[in-house]
Amino acid sequence: MFGFGLPELIVVLVIVLVVFGAGRLPEIGGALGKSIRNFKNASSGKEEIEINPRREDDNKTH
Structure with a gap:
């Protein structure tokens, strides 16, 4: 594409x-x-910005 070969790299x-x-x-x-x-x-x-990341403890109910 730009003429870069192994010697140039x-x-x-x-x-x-x-x-x-x-x-x-x-x-x-x-x-x-x-x-x-x-x-x-x-x-x-993709909009994957989480302000407060989830922890596994948050998903469990006591």
């Missing part, structure tokens, strides 16, 4: 590694994954 990964360092790569990957997940949920039209 490796160059980008090396640049990111130099700029951010090896210790921060997992944090960046996790944030990127959450961002993509949130974007997919928002674009599909």
Whole structure:
């Protein structure tokens, strides 16, 4: 699509590694994954925002 092949992706990964360092790569990957997940949920039209999440204790009657 944009002409990115394996050599270009490796160059980008090396640049990111130099700029951010090896210790921060997992944090960046996790944030990127959450961002993509949130974007997919928002674009599909799902409204799943819970202000007060339910606990299993709330569903049981005594």
